Amino acid sequence: MENVVLKKMREYLGFIHGDSILAPGGSISNMYAVMGARHKMFPNYKKLGLKALPQLVLYTSIDSHYSAMGAAASCGIGTDHVIQIDVDEIGRMRVDKLEEAVLATKAKGHVPFFVNCTCGTTVVGAFDQINPIADLCQKYGMWLHIDAAWGGGVLLSRKHRHLMAGIERANSVTWNPHKLMGTHLQCSTIHFRQDGILLGCNQMCAEYLFQQDKHYDVSFDTGDKVPQCGRHNDIFKLWLMWRARGTDGFEEHIDHLFEMSDYLVQRIKEMPDKFHLIQEPQMVNVLFWYIPERLRDQPQSKERVAELGRITAQLKARMMNTGTLMITYQPIRELPNFFRNIVSNSAVTKDDIEFLLAEMDRLGHDL
Amino acid sequence: MENVVLKKMREYLGFIHGDSILAPGGSISNMYAVMGARHKMFPNYKKLGLKALPQLVLYTSIDSHYSAMGAAASCGIGTDHVIQIDVDEIGRMRVDKLEEAVLATKAKGHVPFFVNCTCGTTVVGAFDQINPIADLCQKYGMWLHIDAAWGGGVLLSRKHRHLMAGIERANSVTWNPHKLMGTHLQCSTIHFRQDGILLGCNQMCAEYLFQQDKHYDVSFDTGDKVPQCGRHNDIFKLWLMWRARGTDGFEEHIDHLFEMSDYLVQRIKEMPDKFHLIQEPQMVNVLFWYIPERLRDQPQSKERVAELGRITAQLKARMMNTGTLMITYQPIRELPNFFRNIVSNSAVTKDDIEFLLAEMDRLGHDL
Numbered sequence A, B: 001m002e003n004v005v006l007k008k009m010r011e012y013l014g015f016i017h018g019d020s021i022l023a024p025g026g027s028i029s030n031m032y033a034v035m036g037a038r039h040k041m042f043p044n045y046k047k048l049g050l051k052a053l054p055q056l057v058l059y060t061s062i063d064s065h066y067s068a069m070g071a072a073a074s075c076g077i078g079t080d081h082v083i084q085i086d087v088d089e090i091g092r093m094r095v096d097k098l099e100e101a102v103l104a105t106k107a108k109g110h111v112p113f114f115v116n117c118t119c120g121t122t123v124v125g126a127f128d129q130i131n132p133i134a135d136l137c138q139k140y141g142m143w144l145h146i147d148a149a150w151g152g153g154v155l156l157s158r159k160h161r162h163l164m165a166g167i168e169r170a171n172s173v174t175w176n177p178h179k180l181m182g183t184h185l186q187c188s189t190i191h192f193r194q195d196g197i198l199l200g201c202n203q204m205c206a207e208y209l210f211q212q213d214k215h216y217d218v219s220f221d222t223g224d225k226v227p228q229c230g231r232h233n234d235i236f237k238l239w240l241m242w243r244a245r246g247t248d249g250f251e252e253h254i255d256h257l258f259e260m261s262d263y264l265v266q267r268i269k270e271m272p273d274k275f276h277l278i279q280e281p282q283m284v285n286v287l288f289w290y291i292p293e294r295l296r297d298q299p300q301s302k303e304r305v306a307e308l309g310r311i312t313a314q315l316k317a318r319m320m321n322t323g324t325l326m327i328t329y330q331p332i333r334e335l336p337n338f339f340r341n342i343v344s345n346s347a348v349t350k351d352d353i354e355f356l357l358a359e360m361d362r363l364g365h366d367l
Helices: A002-013 A026-041 A046-052 A067-074 A095-107 A132-138 A152-156 A199-201 A235-270 A301-322 A350-364 B001-015 B026-041 B045-052 B067-074 B095-106 B130-140 B152-156 B197-202 B233-271 B302-324 B352-365
Strands: A018-022 A055-059 A083-084 A109-118 A145-146 A174-176 A188-192 A274-278 A285-290 A328-332 A335-342 B019-023 B054-061 B083-084 B109-116 B143-147 B172-175 B188-192 B275-277 B285-291 B328-330 B333-344
Touching: A002 A018, A002 A152, A018 A026, A018 A199, A026 A046, A026 A067, A026 A145, A026 B001, A026 B143, A046 B067, A046 B275, A055 A095, A067 A083, A067 A235, A083 A095, A095 A132, A095 B045, A095 B333, A109 A132, A132 A328, A132 B054, A152 A235, A152 B130, A174 B109, A199 B067, A235 A274, A235 A285, A235 A350, A274 A350, A285 A301, A285 A350, A301 A328, A301 A335, A301 A350, A301 B333, A335 B233, B001 B019, B001 B152, B001 B172, B001 B188, B001 B233, B019 B197, B026 B045, B026 B067, B026 B109, B026 B172, B026 B188, B026 B197, B054 B067, B054 B095, B054 B302, B067 B083, B067 B172, B083 B285, B095 B109, B095 B130, B109 B130, B130 B143, B152 B172, B152 B233, B197 B302, B233 B275, B233 B352, B275 B328, B285 B302, B285 B352, B302 B333, B302 B352
Parallel strands: A055 A083, A055 A109, A109 A145, A145 A174, B054 B083, B054 B109, B109 B143, B143 B172
Antiparallel strands: A018 A188, A174 A188, A274 A285, A285 A335, A328 A335, B019 B188, B172 B188, B275 B285, B285 B333, B328 B333
């Protein structure tokens, strides 16, 4: 089941060979990618440990998931050696700044090692531009990892897969079907373009567990490819779902989520007194503030934005106490708290979107 | 739920304060222990990475689980710096050899760092002696980790908890309720005697996920304590089970497993022509060979043992093809393949044990 489903996913990535495995979450997937890259570049590391390596440097955007930082801490690169690259106005890693950072690393005598390119950033849902980043990776000999934990699902939609143009050039890809594809939590995958890296990196050859003299094809024993031993059988949910929905079903699902998000954006724009859209979404992350009555006639200012941030937390508390809505909120960079709505359920209709907006107004108008 | 159950487990460990979390498997738990120990000894490591550390050395017995090796590879210690200590005749780490190895490490200018003491080794089910090992850890300033993934459950039995005497002296303990306690796969826990290490080690302070201005007690947001982000809700099964069975129920369960294993050992000894017990078990791992008719009147010899090893694999294939039995087998050290029977289900009765032995004889007598 794992073989069949993971091979199918690799086809969407454009990986002809390659290897994949399920991991306990996107963060650990990203860690496995760092381990794989390190093993590929420094195969002695497994035996010799940290003394075998020069100082490696990892690049990721300031909007990327914190697990890039976590992987660097766990794997011994150190968070000081994770360079966080600025993003452009829609949240994509700035490729010019990336090259500047690589040159600065080389000038210091350190080794540019790993670029974490995010397809679907957590908050904004931005897609870093794969092709120009892949060009830089090629130029400087760096590993290209795509963290598509959130965005990976768009590959299944002919209409939206252009967001990940160049994906076939990645060395490794994290893709969580439990996100955009709607598989039940948890179902996280990591894919490598080159076969054999996982096994080379993690195999400990525990003879007492992975005997080679069994009476069946032992290549089905995939346990030695990851630092885990016992594993959840998370593939079954995805396999069953794929059988039931088919690829067309997934495509419809993804397209529907985008349509519903577009509808939410359209409705927010139609009520500029009550809602403020923070930016045009690239994906299904819709970022906005709710504006209570007392602030509706005020012009936008630093003070008003700060007040909208406070209102966001207050309105969320009202939602949770009432129990009718639950929308996540967070700050980013210089912006205070705002709502981030994600449509991830096929069953959501335009009526639900209308309810959401009306209910926010009912709960929040007097804040 | 997590707080309640994990606190209760810490009570059985004799940890008055401390902290715990669920992990995706015992191997990752052991890795978290190495990370916690490294963070405690070298708090700068998280920021500075591998350049901040001297060469660390980790000790574990030759019979321990391969994840000690895996953690060393992943965390940058290097498998060359994992010293595998010999075991005594019943599979326990030799404490004299451990001290010798520590002295040799110091003579080299390396740092004795971490002792992985196993309670319930994978194959033999041996319990390393905690107290004398803890004395050495104290003497040389090493972190004492107990890998009780397999054996941890004995703590719930007044009759058998003596196997883990000294457990309260550990710095960290891996304990998988999905093993001896019979919780559904997967349910793995890692415990630290000192509070705050997990958060200090792994926290990345992702503001956009772990906001501090929520309207409830944010100490319930435990996500930032581990390198994972999304996590399986594995505690629910254990919480429910504990509510349903009670502590007495767990005790009865554990005691029953030991009784059934004792019965199997007794029956094997009563049929020395057909079965050969490899060693007296400390726990529920019962190790034995099946002897087919043609080998019954031969004296034990190197050739006969090798032949019994081959027969083990053949008989296992017959079991799987017939579908009536499934008993695991493996080699260890100089011994070829043998059967390792584990009773882990409360519902097993003496009749099942009788069936197991009779069925092996039916399937294997002409091998």
